[in-house]
Each structure stands twice: as C-alpha cells, then as structure tokens.
Amino acid sequence: MRTQKGNHDSNHRHSNASGSSRAQLLPHPRRHQPASLFTYPGIYAHQDGSSATAPIADQRARLLNVIAQCNHKLDPLGIHLSVLVWRPCGALVYAYRPHSLATYLADPRAKTALAKEGYDTDNLPICLARLASRIALASTNAAECACDQARCALDHQARCNNSCTCEFPHEIGYFLGYPYDDVHQFIVQHGENYKVFGAWKVYTNVEQALTTFDSYRACTQYLTYIYQQGCTLGQLVQATR
Template identity: 35%
Template sequence: MNLEAALIEHASPTLVGLKPASLFRVSPTSSADFARQFLHCRTQLATLGLELLILKGCRKRSSYLLYLYRSRELEALLKQPEHHAFLQHMGYKAWDNVRDCLRQLAARICLEQDFPHEIGIFLGYPLEDVTGFIRHKGRNYTFCGCWKCYGDPRQARLRFERYHRCTELFRRRYAQGVPITQLVVAA
C-alpha cells in the first residue's frame, strides 16, 4: 500500500484547497510499513498546513479511517454560527479548537452504532446536504455524486466535476513522478 497514492486518489480536492477535509479508509498489508508511511506523510503535509489524523484504527483488521484537513479552513467552517449551532444540536460540547471537536467526532465514530452523519460538516459538505440527508434518511436527494445533495443539483454537479478534474490531474501528475509535496497547494 502506498499512502501517498491513497491521498492522491481520495483527497486531491483537499490537497489543492477545493475542500477543507477528506476522509478515506486504508487497509495496509503491513502495519509497520503503514506506520512509517503515515508518519512521513503527516510530517510532510504539516509543513504545508495540512493535518493527517487517524480517526479510527483497528490493528487486528489492519484498517484505518484517515482524515486529512486544512486546519484554518476547518476552524473557520466550524465557527460559522449555523455549523456551530448544528453541531451543538447533534450533541457536540463546546470546544476551544479544531482538535477538541475532532476528538468528539472520533469518539462518536468509535462508540455509536450508526456512522455519525454530521461528519459531512467536517468534510465541507453544504449544511443543507447534511441536514437533508438526515431528515430524508438518504432518500429524495436532488443529485448524487461524491455525496447525496439536497440543494441545487446544477451547483452540485459542477462542484463534483471540479473534484473529479482535480483528482484526474493529480493522478496523472503523480504517475509522471511529481512528488505529492509539489502537488499540494500550501494552506
């Protein structure tokens, strides 16, 4: 498993700054190799203003849920009054910083039976899509792409096309030997 390739495949819109965060699962064949790659990538990305976390991990199954985010952008997003109020309504306690809020999210991922749908806020999904998904239980969406949308389908399609073009470009450049650190747009 190559963690850099997984970042390119699943987090290019975050690497370039189109999204504040990305979430993806990796299942490495070697825990030791994964740990080495994870620490290397985390250190490299931190110098560019991005944070890489393990939100949930299972060594027994060798499966990890990774979260890549742009700290400033995520903090600004979570401080927006409508997002803050929504998260409080969903049971999040007051937080002083992004890390505190992410700890609460990680605990909810690990402890709750259902996946916490408010995670969409942490990934930069529009609030109307997150609340629409919860309200309609995943049905009656107006457009389905990277996630189910409940607002303007034209805007959603355009957003997803930008994400797809970004990922395609990053895949191509990475395959040509361009290092991930040169592809990232620094935060």
C-alpha cells in the same frame, strides 16, 4: 416520496480532459474541500474487539510513522493527516486543512448543530476526538477510536461484521465541508429524498453541486496523472494551490 434521480446523474457531466486542460479544471482554492476521509488497508484491530496485540500495535506504529513523515511535508502547506479509527480492515485516516476546517465549523449553521451532539467546535483536537469516538460507536465492525480508548458498542465476545463498510454519524458531512443546507437536510430526511447522489447527497443547489463534482473528478484525474509522472507529495499539494 423519493425524488427520481435518473435525470440528474452526476456522471453524465464527466469530463475526458487530460494533461494541461485538466489543470484548468482544478477547483479554485476558495472552493477547496476542507477535509476528506480514506481507509488505509491493513489489519489494525481484532475482529472480536479485544485489545491490540503486539503485531497489531506494530502495524499501527508503522502507519503512524509514515503519517508523521507525511505531516512533516504537509503541515507547512496547511494540510494535516490524523488516524481517527482503527478497524480490522484498515485505518480510517482524516486529511484536513486545519484553518479551513475551523473556519467552516465556526459558522453557526455547523456550530449550533454540532453543539447539540456534544462537539466543542472551538477546540479542533477535542472536536475531532469526539468525531472519532462517534464513528467507532457507529461502526458495524470492531472499530477502536484512535484518539482515546473508546470502542464500539459491540458484544466483544461476538465476531463483528467482516465487511470494510464504515457507518458514520449523520453529522459527518460537516467535517467534510459539504454545503451546510445539504448536511442539514441529510440529517432531517435521514438520507432520503435527495436530488443528486455524487460526492455527497444533494438537496439544494443541484447545478452548483454538479459543477463541483466535475471539478473533483478533473482534480483527481489530473493529480493521478502527475503523480504517475513522478510528482512528490508536496508537488501534488502545490498543484492545487
């Protein structure tokens, strides 16, 4: 039976703090999420799955140039950006802390589960290339892996789904640093029967998860605020250190 979630809606803990009070709610560095995914909008692949034409190749090159500039500033601060998948509706960009991610994936709770899916967690670049390939294969649109030439398992003569939703392999939670037990239960229970649905689907420590969700919201609000005040990319990162 699906667990009722009405009494555990994470939104009821939303904080209206602002300015310096929001800064006090920022997540402690030891609880930093090791990685995140976001979609950068634009046309980066053809909907029929055909090879990239010159305009799309140019779009990709422009974005990769911007990301290279960002990495020049972020790498010294322990953060790196990589494009995992090109899609007709945007590029799927992975922002991660290499050291923190490698440490997280080295834990047997992640390492053993990922090895069963063909991941080599001892080699982070190869591991991320494997993830990119599996995301592309799981996608409902004409996604193309940015790490190699793998494409999704679509009939390339047919038009793909026009939506910008992206399907992910169930192990994606490990690459986002979610609690090991929650990722395991998500896989075992096929995403059902969770207790709370916030940044991830929670199966185990509800109170700790709600506190973490509050911290994420406060961090987002605060960083948005100081960005609007003119903070640079490097200053935004330093604000959470």
